[in-house]
Amino acid sequence: MATNIQASDRAGFRTQTNKSLISFMWKYKALYLISLPGILYFIIFKYVPLFGSVIAFQDYNIFNGIAGSKWVGLEHFRRMFEHYDFLKIMNNTILIGLYDLIFQFPAPIILALLLNELRVVLYKRVLQTIVYMPHFLSWVIVGGIAVGILSPSTGAVNQFLSWLGFQPIYFLGEESYIRSILVGSGIWRDSGYGTIIYLAALAGINPDLYEAAEVDGANRWKQTMAITLPSLVPTIMILFLLHIGKFLDFGFERVFVFLNPLNVNNGEILDTYIYKQGLLAQQYSYTTAIGLFKSVVGLLLIVIGNVLSKKTTGESLY
Amino acid sequence: MNTKRRASAGWHIFNAANLTFLTILSLLMFLPFLNVLAQSLSDSNAIIAGKVLFTPVNFTWINYQYVFSDAAIWRSFGVTVYITVVGTAINLIATASLAYPVSRQEYVGRKYVVMMVLITVVFSAPLIPNFILMKTLHLTNSLWALLLPGAISSFNFFVMRSFFMQIPGEIIDSGRIDGCSEMRMIWSIVLPLSKPVMASLGIFYAVGHWNTYMQALYYINKPAFWPLQVKLNQLIQSDDISIDPSASQFSSLAHMNPEGIKMATIIIATLPIILVYPFLQRHFVKGMMIGSIKA
Numbered sequence: 007m008a009t010n011i012q013a014s015d016r017a018g019f020r021t022q023t024n025k026s027l028i029s030f031m032w033k034y035k036a037l038y039l040i041s042l043p044g045i046l047y048f049i050i051f052k053y054v055p056l057f058g059s060v061i062a063f064q065d066y067n068i069f070n071g072i073a074g075s076k077w078v079g080l081e082h083f084r085r086m087f088e089h090y091d092f093l094k095i096m097n098n099t100i101l102i103g104l105y106d107l108i109f110q111f112p113a114p115i116i117l118a119l120l121l122n123e124l125r126v127v128l129y130k131r132v133l134q135t136i137v138y139m140p141h142f143l144s145w146v147i148v149g150g151i152a153v154g155i156l157s158p159s160t161g162a163v164n165q166f167l168s169w170l171g172f173q174p175i176y177f178l179g180e181e182s183y184i185r186s187i188l189v190g191s192g193i194w195r196d197s198g199y200g201t202i203i204y205l206a207a208l209a210g211i212n213p214d215l216y217e218a219a220e221v222d223g224a225n226r227w228k229q230t231m232a233i234t235l236p237s238l239v240p241t242i243m244i245l246f247l248l249h250i251g252k253f254l255d256f257g258f259e260r261v262f263v264f265l266n267p268l269n270v271n272n273g274e275i276l277d278t279y280i281y282k283q284g285l286l287a288q289q290y291s292y293t294t295a296i297g298l299f300k301s302v303v304g305l306l307l308i309v310i311g312n313v314l315s316k317k318t319t320g321e322s323l324y
Numbered sequence: 325m326n327t328k329r330r331a332s333a334g335w336h337i338f339n340a341a342n343l344t345f346l347t348i349l350s351l352l353m354f355l356p357f358l359n360v361l362a363q364s365l366s367d368s369n370a371i372i373a374g375k376v377l378f379t380p381v382n383f384t385w386i387n388y389q390y391v392f393s394d395a396a397i398w399r400s401f402g403v404t405v406y407i408t409v410v411g412t413a414i415n416l417i418a419t420a421s422l423a424y425p426v427s428r429q430e431y432v433g434r435k436y437v438v439m440m441v442l443i444t445v446v447f448s449a450p451l452i453p454n455f456i457l458m459k460t461l462h463l464t465n466s467l468w469a470l471l472l473p474g475a476i477s478s479f480n481f482f483v484m485r486s487f488f489m490q491i492p493g494e495i496i497d498s499g500r501i502d503g504c505s506e507m508r509m510i511w512s513i514v515l516p517l518s519k520p521v522m523a524s525l526g527i528f529y530a531v532g533h534w535n536t537y538m539q540a541l542y543y544i545n546k547p548a549f550w551p552l553q554v555k556l557n558q559l560i561q562s563d564d565i566s567i568d569p570s571a572s573q574f575s576s577l578a579h580m581n582p583e584g585i586k587m588a589t590i591i592i593a594t595l596p597i598i599l600v601y602p603f604l605q606r607h608f609v610k611g612m613m614i615g616s617i618k619a
Contacts, residue, residue, distance in 0.1 A: 031432060036506030037425040044422025044476060045437065051457070051473050052444040058453035068456070117349075120342050129343075135605060136350040142597050144535030146553045150560040150590045151356050154363065160371050160583050162359045168374075198353065202612045226335055251446070259538050263557060284452045285542060297450020305447050 062295040068288075082295035091279070092296070098185075099275040102261075103253045105189045111249055113193050114200030115242060119234065121201060122208045123226075137198025148195050149263030152187065153178060178266060184273035187264060188256075207241040208234065243321040251308035254300045276300055357594075364388070364587035371583045387588035397589065399548060400555040407470045407551060408533040415529040416522060418475040419484055424514060427488035428496070438485075445478045451542070458543055469543035470536055470551065480525050483611070487521040488514070524611025527604050534597065552593050559586050 031038060062082055064075040086092050117137070124130040140148070155162045156177040164174040177183045211233065219229045258277040265273050276296060284293030308323065316322040358378045363371055367382035375381050391397055426434045454473070455464075463469045491514060499509045515522075537553035544550060562582065 027432065030430075034428075034430045034506065037428060037431050040421045040507075040510075041425040041431070041437070044418055045440070047418060047422075047475050048440055048444065051475070052449070053440075055449035055453035055457050056444075056447070058456060059449055061453065061456075062450075068459075120346055123339070123342055124346065125339070126343075133346055133350050135602070136354050138605065138608075139598075139601060140353055142531055142601065143594060144537060144553050146535075146537050146557045146560070147590055147594055150556065150586060151360055153560055154583070154587060154590075155356055155359055157583070160363070160374055160376070162356075162377055165374050165377065194353065202609055206613055226338070262538075262541075263560075266561070280451050281542070285455060290452045290456070294450050294452045297452065301447055301450065308446060 059294055059298050061291050062298045064291055066291040066294075068290070078291075082292045083299065085292065086295055086299065094271075095274050095276060095279045098272060099254055099256065102185055102188055102256055102275060105185060106192065106256060107249065107253070109189050110192050110197065111246065113197035115204055115238065117197055118201035118204035118208060119230070122205060122234075134198075134201075137201070139198070140195045141199035143195065145195075145257075145259040145263050148191055148260075152191050152264070156187070178264065179268040181269045181272040184264065184269040188261060188273065191264075192260060203245070204238060204241060207238055211237045239319060240321050243315050243319050244323065247308060247311045247315060247323050250311050251304050253307055254303055360587045360590055363584060364591050366584060368584055387584035388592075390585055391588045391592060396547065397552075397555055397592075400550050400552045401592075403467070403549060404534060404536070404552040407467060407536060408530055411471045411474075411533040412526055412530045414471055414475055415477070415480075416526055419477070419480055419525065420515075420518070420522070422476060423481050423484035424488050424510060427485045427491075429493065441478050441481055455542060464543045465546050465549065466544075467549055470533075470539055473539065474532070477529070480528065483525060484518075484521055487518060491517055520607075520610060524607045527607050528611060531597065556589050556593055559589055 058072065061072060061075065063077060063079060064072070065078050065081075066072070066075045121130060121133065124133070143151075154160075156164070158164055158174045158176040158179075163177070168174055175183075177187060215233045216229055219233060224232060254276060256275050256277065258281065261273060261275050262278050262281070265278060280293045280296055283289050284297075312322050312324065355378065359376075362378050362380050363376050364387050365380035365383055365385070366376045367384050367386075370376055370381035422437070425431045426437050428434075431437075458464050458469055458473070463472065495513060496509060499513050504513075535553060536551050537557065540549075540551050540554045544554075559582075
């Protein structure tokens, strides 16, 4: 009897009047109450700054506040595109993002395919445990390890190079290496962990498909091309869309821990520039304009990518 | 017949090559740790001479003794432990208390809450407005700056919500028939059922707090409130930016054995994660799965 009331409650409240809606909500007031702090959290810590981004269109002054600061329209955006520094840093950001897409994005896919071919289960487990591990280290620690092993005097890499008869190289002191180091350290840290999701997708492939292919005379390589890869396409597509949405968002920490005055020319990206010019040099409005620009580009990339993906592969984020 | 034999020969070659490649790859992931560990246990002169590879040379504890005698590092360690414990508790409570109501059909307007969270995933505010907010709320230079702004991760919110949605409404209804209050139901039915998701997300949150660096850099100027990662990065950078005379606060360190001390600090900051890692592996793989399938 009581169950019926509950069920009809759920199905029926839409057609009920306002008064009974209120009494319905009152009945479950505990649910509404405990959700309040979370809603407040999103409003205060996510939406207030979002609306606070209007300072990009002002000459924001910290003493006058948003209400008292002068409106300047698109002035800061114009300045941005005329600024030599900005264009150089934009160039760095796009290049590093591109290298990241070309080299780091496919790394976990390839690694997962290779791990999947391993038939010795115990050894596979051991390898997985090792390759997942670096993901749990902070960028500071990854940076510290990299600075250590790349050091010209004491680093293991240069010891190896000198053993081969080469001159030691100060990897972090030359701007020509910084982009490779940034992308390489990312592959080192995250490609193993990234395989988890692909391995799960691989485990979900129906084994009948492989049996049928074998009967038809397909070898291992043909099976990979005809069954395994196509089965991964949905997962790859979703992760790809999420990835390009963060194209300009390479990540502050992973760059900041490697930057020094010698490699900053090729290594500075929008995020580190915003920190230095915004927080340290207090150019609040100008750097907010850059940040807003970055967010809008990210949103556009997701939307365009989603449309294209829907048309070509039928996969989409929403 | 013939073709089958040839195919299986190629298959064996591939297997051997694959095994070798993956072994080398995992060594590349593992050896840097060993190198850091070896340096941290080596004598200063041996490191400078470039003799230390994967085993300690002239074994010594002196680097660790130095690190453990540094009060600032101890304090940073304390800050990190504190924000990891308190922060993770706040994360789990806050995330669950929003995700649970929104997962129930009795919650009118759940669509709007979900939309509100979703928007913040695809479009987020730049750094400076966040900084201004923190300043206005007087949260800068306090540990709250490391606890509150990330109280709910949008991604984890969706993971938890989809987990709660799998709990059948019938179980909850039967609790209601027995006269359970809503809070009692959450406490004695929902939460015990949610142990797996709590454990998985708890690990992600805890690792995040342990590795906190950026937020501390943005919002905290007081050395007393610096978490371990900030302190560690200063140590690491101290040698690298030696061209910059303002970094001279560490010149006393440089006389001793900067490389060894850096490496010892890295080991100390990594050790807790490495020690609990084998026990957690099952949970984070599970957590990643729950997250990827539904969200």
